[in-house]
Amino acid sequence: MSEAQAIRTDEAQEVDFVELDTMIDKEFSTDKENLIMILQAIQRHYNYLPKPALTYLSAKIGVPCSKIYEVATFYSTFSLAPRGRNIISICLGTACHVRGAERVRERLHDALNIADGQTTEDRRYTLESVRCIGCCSLGPVLKVNEDMYGRIATDEVEKVLGHYE
Numbered sequence: 001m002s003e004a005q006a007i008r009t010d011e012a013q014e015v016d017f018v019e020l021d022t023m024i025d026k027e028f029s030t031d032k033e034n035l036i037m038i039l040q041a042i043q044r045h046y047n048y049l050p051k052p053a054l055t056y057l058s059a060k061i062g063v064p065c066s067k068i069y070e071v072a073t074f075y076s077t078f079s080l081a082p083r084g085r086n087i088i089s090i091c092l093g094t095a096c097h098v099r100g101a102e103r104v105r106e107r108l109h110d111a112l113n114i115a116d117g118q119t120t121e122d123r124r125y126t127l128e129s130v131r132c133i134g135c136c137s138l139g140p141v142l143k144v145n146e147d148m149y150g151r152i153a154t155d156e157v158e159k160v161l162g163h164y165e
């Protein structure tokens with residue numbers, strides 16, 4: 001079992017405002033219309049949307065924080081909590097569920113010592129459950145970043161995780 005513990009989701013990551021400023025100026029204008037693209041760039045850079053970065057962005061492009069949070073919470077691809085370098089998604093859709101996805105999820109919980117939606121303390125892994133990834137015939141399906149693992153057995157979980165250490 002991993003010694004990693006779930007991290008606090010309100011943990012703030014230090015933001016380099018000069019770097020953030022350069023990124024926004026270089027890739028985007030301060031046009032409010034670019035808000036979603038700027039948020040995508042911030043998420044790509046930090047792997048989530050740090051609060052200090054959103055506060056800075058609000059002042060820089062003149063969009064209220066409330067509006068930025070409204071957008072950031074509307075799209076499921078954005079995360080306001082720190083995420084791991086590897087995003088592990090276990091499918092709990094019907095087809096995967098009937099083929100044992102719940103047992104795979106329990107094995108992931110045990111192996112990583114975190115629950116759904118949590119990130120290991122070393123920020124190596126974030127665990128999420130999803131509803132159908134679109135390849136039901138391969139269930140149960142586990143996805144790590146962009147890699148798909150079909151017909152995954154519970155005793156294969158540690159081996160898969162080992163590819164991302």
Ligand code: FES
Nearest residue numbers: 091093096133136
């Ligand atoms: S139900 Fe799991 S991929 Fe569709």
